[in-house]
Amino acid sequence: MGTEARMDCQHNQITLYTAQTDEVVRNLLEQGRHYVKLEYIIRKYEEVAAVFLQAYAWYTENAQRIVPKPAQAESAVWSFCDVRYLENHPGSQILKLSVPIENAVFFRMSDWNKVLNLRYIGESAAEEAQFAEKLARYGVRYEGDVYTTPFYPHLKKELKDSWQRLFRYDQQVKATGVSPYPDMQAGLWYLDRQWLQET
Template sequence: MDQTTLFTRQHENALRILDQEGVFRMKPEWIRQKYGDISAYFMKNYDWLSQASARRIPRPPGVTYPIWCSVDEGYMLRETPGEIVLKLSIPTSQIIYFDSARWDLILNHMYVPADPEDEAAFYRELKLRGIRNPFTLLDDPVSRFHPDLVRRIHDSWERVFEIKEWNKFLVQANIWEFNTSHIVEVRT
């Protein structure tokens, strides 16, 4: 089976959880703890990401959210107090790759353009309709008057999974779960 090396930073309790449960999976309450007052905003985006990811690689029963991973040691999140970095060897067929710059657009409820021409055309359309601030379109009450634009924005988010150029800084990976057999190294 083809394996790929990934890196993930997790709370130091990850190894204890792995020992107790036999598998490590992202739990919604950990996201709520991490993001506190703004967790509802992130959870909404993570819900979309999880559903879209499940259309690419089926989500195992009992899993809610994917686990964030770096594809390159040079661009991985470093260990910090209370957290560890795990170097994993994951079956390539279980990895969902995505573009982190496009993910940032989704976090900001923005349109993910196919290319520069598509981006220019979309923003011309907004201007023609008198929409001055594209950052607030999805969250603004005026969005109900533009259901086609809202749909276009949501549909464009699927492009987060399109990797046009393999850039180790921008490409990230998600996996649904891992177990001890996947761990190559633990960094504290």
């Protein structure tokens, strides 16, 4: 299952990294907590925001079954187990966090990218290839069309059902403190000023 690496876990805390705008960091320091608002996502993604909002809505609906979502959180804060997976843009900062492990929902970045691109998450590459072959038999060229058009309800259900695999590593990570893949990501419902660590 890939290269296993022990995560930085101690006393049920895990070290995670997130990149946030200077505005978010300022608000976090002043108010003590930061919650994501959908307006931030719309502002960030502009004309393609609608596609992202669908994926984020699916994530929010399903991730809150793993870690209950506070009412103030409209979406998740993305964080990573390995700082190398962060994109750092001008006007943003990388934050090092020590988070109670039960506050995080763990998944692979590569699986999340499949959800964002409205693609199938298989148990294996072979299973994903089988789904692609099935789509080809129906004349579907782009997987996302299954999701965005009303013509393939049974295929859309199969596609959306596959997204539950996004969370397949969550319990394993929490039980062992071991990252089964280097691209492990974690969703947090908020940032807490007390989690901030010196970098």
